[in-house]
Amino acid sequence: NAGVMQNPRHLVRRRGQEARLRCSPVKGHSHVYWYRQLPEEGLKFMVYLQKENIIDESGMPKERFSAEFPKEGPSILRIQQVVRGDSAAYFCASSPRGLIYNEQFFGPGTRLTVL
Amino acid sequence: DQQVKQNSPSLSVQEGRISILNCDYTNSMFDYFLWYKKYPAEGPTFLISISSIKDKNEDGRFTVFLNKSAKHLSLHIVPSQPGDSAVYFCAAAGSGNTGKLIFGQGTTLQVKP
Numbered sequence: 001n002a003g004v005m006q007n008p009r010h011l012v013r014r015r016g017q018e019a020r021l022r023c024s025p026v027k028g029h030s031h032v033y034w035y036r037q038l039p040e041e042g043l044k045f046m047v048y049l050q051k052e053n054i055i056d057e058s059g060m061p062k063e064r065f066s067a068e069f070p071k072e073g074p075s076i077l078r079i080q081q082v083v084r085g086d087s088a089a090y091f092c093a094s095s096p097r098g099l100i101y102n103e104q105f106f107g108p109g110t111r112l113t114v115l
Numbered sequence: 116d117q118q119v120k121q122n123s124p125s126l127s128v129q130e131g132r133i134s135i136l137n138c139d140y141t142n143s144m145f146d147y148f149l150w151y152k153k154y155p156a157e158g159p160t161f162l163i164s165i166s167s168i169k170d171k172n173e174d175g176r177f178t179v180f181l182n183k184s185a186k187h188l189s190l191h192i193v194p195s196q197p198g199d200s201a202v203y204f205c206a207a208a209g210s211g212n213t214g215k216l217i218f219g220q221g222t223t224l225q226v227k228p
Contacts, residue, residue, distance in 0.1 A: 033214065033216075035216075040220075042121075042204055042218035042221050045217065048214060056215060058215075091159070093158075105161075106158030107158050108156070108157050108158050109156075109157075
């Protein structure tokens with residue numbers, strides 16, 4: 001999975017602050033997926049984006065969470081007014097095409113801790 | 116609603132023996148299944164996959180079996196090596212028009228030397 005970059009790797013926020021998580025996909029990949037892993041659980045799908053478009057956001061909480069994948073630059077997952085329950089590992093994956101499942105390459109994740 | 120389940124949180128085997136990791140699913144619309152391996156502080160790494168039109172796929176020491184009637188798949192690792200010690204996730208896809216994956220909770224495999 002070389003090439004998928006996520007930063008920061010660790011992020012600490014106090015309740016009520018904003019968290020911004022960045023994902024730079026593998027060069028040439030135009031599809032990005034965000035997943036969240038709560039402690040002792042598997043990864044849960046949040047959102048699927050192509051360049052400048054949200055394709056599937058069925059896993060995104062209705063409030064406080066948003067994602068974008070601009071024409072230039074990394075994909076951003078933004079969490080406003082964080083709460084302790086947002087503490088988790090957030091992984092992004094990229095792929096060169098959609099619907100080719102075994103071509104999703106995962107980044108190392110951002111571990112968010114909300115105090 | 117846990118559509119993909121790995122009921123064994125952990126598994127310990129001796130080096131050289133077979134490791135069998137199990138996964139059950141409930142959604143008959145899933146048509147593609149994958150296994151990922153994950154080390155601490157790293158992202159999941161794709162291991163092996165299988166399409167629903169097959170019942171077996173093999174890649175070196177790793178074999179995945181799919182039993183559609185039972186909605187069950189398993190990953191066999193033979194022979195197991197200490198470097199295989201990691202968390203293994205099964206994932207399913209195909210229930211929608213996007214590439215999203217539905218993951219199980221994971222099984223921690225420990226291979227003892």
